[in-house]
Amino acid sequence: MRVLKAIRSGLDFLYFASGVLAALCLIMILVLIVLQMLARWTGEVAPGIPEYAGYFMAAASFLAFANALNHGSHIRVSILINAVGPVTRRVLETWCFAVGTAIAWYFVYYGQKFVYWSWKFNDISQGQDRTALWIPQSFVLLGATILAIALTDHLIHVLFSGDHRIKRDLVDQSFGE
Numbered sequence: 001m002r003v004l005k006a007i008r009s010g011l012d013f014l015y016f017a018s019g020v021l022a023a024l025c026l027i028m029i030l031v032l033i034v035l036q037m038l039a040r041w042t043g044e045v046a047p048g049i050p051e052y053a054g055y056f057m058a059a060a061s062f063l064a065f066a067n068a069l070n071h072g073s074h075i076r077v078s079i080l081i082n083a084v085g086p087v088t089r090r091v092l093e094t095w096c097f098a099v100g101t102a103i104a105w106y107f108v109y110y111g112q113k114f115v116y117w118s119w120k121f122n123d124i125s126q127g128q129d130r131t132a133l134w135i136p137q138s139f140v141l142l143g144a145t146i147l148a149i150a151l152t153d154h155l156i157h158v159l160f161s162g163d164h165r166i167k168r169d170l171v172d173q174s175f176g177e
Helices: 002-042 049-070 079-083 086-120 134-161
Strands: none
Touching (some): 079 086
């Protein structure tokens, strides 16, 4: 039982840390935008800033997926799930998490190949920044891997307990519900 609690707290920390990294990426995008504005106002040239902002945007998106999943921020069409009984609901949620898990791990499998070959061929960006593309691709792969782990975690939880662990924040709910 202690091992399971340690695994649960480790996974929860992983999802939280991933969300923190995504927030830091968004802060970096803000810093880059301000730097670009300052460069334009002073007549300086700041090469590569739009490319780096794009890299941080991709990293922020993928790193935020697992944390968003655990807070119920992903779009779920729950009209059907709320209308059926508990047995059908469990089957539908198991199917949804199984499909999502399979797709996420498929993405991770081919994503790691993509990052590997970018590193192997020393693929660089075509912009002025000339960044080795495996670096920003690695952050996207990291976020996708954490999402795949989170989906697997929820799938196992649905299989063994009959319910997922997604907790929706009241602040996130619309006033129309």
